[in-house]
Amino acid sequence: MELRFGNLTFKIARGDITRFPAEAIVNAANKYLEHGGGVAYAIAKAASGNVREYIRISKEAMREQLGKNSLEHGEVVVTPALRLEQYGVRYVIHTVGPYCGGRWDEDKREKLRRAILGALRKADELKVRSIAFPAISAGIYGCPLKEVVRTFLEAVEDFSKEAKSIKEIYLVLYSESDYHEARAMFENGDH
Numbered sequence: 001m002e003l004r005f006g007n008l009t010f011k012i013a014r015g016d017i018t019r020f021p022a023e024a025i026v027n028a029a030n031k032y033l034e035h036g037g038g039v040a041y042a043i044a045k046a047a048s049g050n051v052r053e054y055i056r057i058s059k060e061a062m063r064e065q066l067g068k069n070s071l072e073h074g075e076v077v078v079t080p081a082l083r084l085e086q087y088g089v090r091y092v093i094h095t096v097g098p099y100c101g102g103r104w105d106e107d108k109r110e111k112l113r114r115a116i117l118g119a120l121r122k123a124d125e126l127k128v129r130s131i132a133f134p135a136i137s138a139g140i141y142g143c144p145l146k147e148v149v150r151t152f153l154e155a156v157e158d159f160s161k162e163a164k165s166i167k168e169i170y171l172v173l174y175s176e177s178d179y180h181e182a183r184a185m186f187e188n189g190d191h
């Protein structure tokens, strides 16, 4: 499934982002970069083998890059790919989506939009060609998948006007049912 926006393609893929061959992969982190569960834990484990060590590396990178100990929506931290280099990954970009707990409103949309755009802009600055995102906030943070997918589409369309180096953006869905739900939205033009 793919959509074109100018020179950019946005594709929905099914799979495990810790094995996805994009030059940058994005982590759905929390503001303290405590990669305790979900895709964050999976990325930390796959990248370093030792989750505690990857948390330490992430927090140190946050202090170096932002001079503080927590992230706002839209702010991002970059860590090296380590073992993910075997798939062609160069960077992991940590971003923080909103907590929804099943609810959705304009404020959550705006926070998610900022989280997505922050990662896209940083990846462009790092001159990567391809970037893969998980469905930020659609897991433990409990935001409705459909709204998350819609917000991705809006953010990618906006970003396509300023993109320089990025050509391919992937939304990698882990579960079969999420993948089918997102595909159905594309096929029905329900976005």
Ligand code: AR6
Pocket: 015, 016, 017, 018, 028, 029, 030, 034, 035, 036, 037, 038, 039, 040, 041, 042, 097, 134, 135, 136, 137, 138, 139, 140, 141, 142, 172, 173, 174, 175, 178
């Ligand atoms: N590859 C791709 N997607 C995945 C993978 C994977 N290996 N594993 C899970 N997902 P979540 P959030 C999907 O909960 O909602 C963490 O503890 C998952 O099915 O990882 O933003 C952080 O440290 C879902 O669709 O992130 C934060 O505290 C999507 O990734 C908190 O969870 C996001 O689910 C962030 O919650």
